[in-house]
Amino acid sequence: MSTNQLEMKKKLVFLSGAGMSQESGLKTFREMGGLWESYDINEVATPEAWQRNPELVLRFYNERRKQLMQAKPNAGHLAIADLEKNFDVEVITQNVDNLHERAGSSKVLHLHGELMKARSTVDSFLVYELDHWALNPGDLCEKGSQLRPHIVWFGEAVPEIPNAIGIVEKADILVVIGTSLAVYPAAGLVNYVKKGTPVFVIDPNRPSVLQENVVYMKEKAGKGMEILQKELEKMM
Secondary structure, three states, X not given: OOHHHHHHOOXXXXXXXXXXXXXXXXXXXXXXXXXXXXXXXXXOOOHHHHHXXXXXXXXXHHHHHHHHHHOOOOHHHHHHHHHHHOOEEEEEEOOOXXXXXXXXXXXXXXXXXXXXXXXXXXXXXXXEEOOOOOOOOOOEOOXXXXXXXXXXXXXXXXXXXHHHHHHHHOOOEEEEEOOOOOOOOHHHHHHHXXXXXXXXXXXXXXXXXXXXXXXXXXXXXXXXXXXHHHHHHOOO
16 A cells, blocks of 8 residues: 555544453453452562562463463454555554454554563563463573563553554544543543544443543444444545
8 A cells, every 4th residue: 555545544543442352252350350360460460469479470471371362353353454444543452462463453552561472571672472372480581581471560651652642643533442441541542632533432331431522332342343334434
C-alpha cells in the first residue's frame, strides 16, 4: 500500500481490554475476585513478589503462557484485523497476550507488556521473544542476569502511555472494547480524543467512565464487532 493510500484512510483506533480475550478462553483476575486460579495477584504480579519469590512468579507466568499457546483469536480479534482493508487501524491493548497479532493486526501497542517476551533484570532494553512457554530460574540475558516476564507489574510505571496518547490524539474514530475503563492510566486515554471524534464502546457492562456523544454497545467482543462493522460502513 502506498503512503498516499494510507493517508486517505481514516485512522481507526481500538483500545482493548480483558473482555476482548475472554471469548478465547483467557480468564482475568478481576472476574475472580483478585485471585487468578488460586493465585493472589499480589504474590505473583508485583515487583515485591519477584524479589520475594521469583520461582513462584515464573511458574505463574509459565502457566499463563502455556494457556495462551493453546488459545486462538476469536471473531472479535479477526474482525479488527479485517478492518485494515478499509481503515488505518491501530490497536492499543491492555492485554499481554498476542491474539491481536495472531489474528492479523499489524499495528499493536501493548500497554502492560507481552507474555511471549522476556527481559533482562539489569537492562530493561534487552527484550527477547519466546517461542516456548517455559521461563525458568537460570535463564539468563546476555549480560548474565536472570530473565523476568516482560510484563508491567502492579506498582510499576507504564512506559508506553505517551505513545498511546499520541495514537489516540490522531484517531478519526475510537473504539473501546472489552474494558470497563476502570484501570488507570489506560482508562484516561479516552480523554485525549479530539473533540467531535466518534467514540464507540463495546462491553457487556456499561463502563464506569461515561461521556457524551458515545455510542454504547452492551455486547461481548465478537457480537459487538458485527454491529460495529455495519456502523463503520456508513463512515467510510
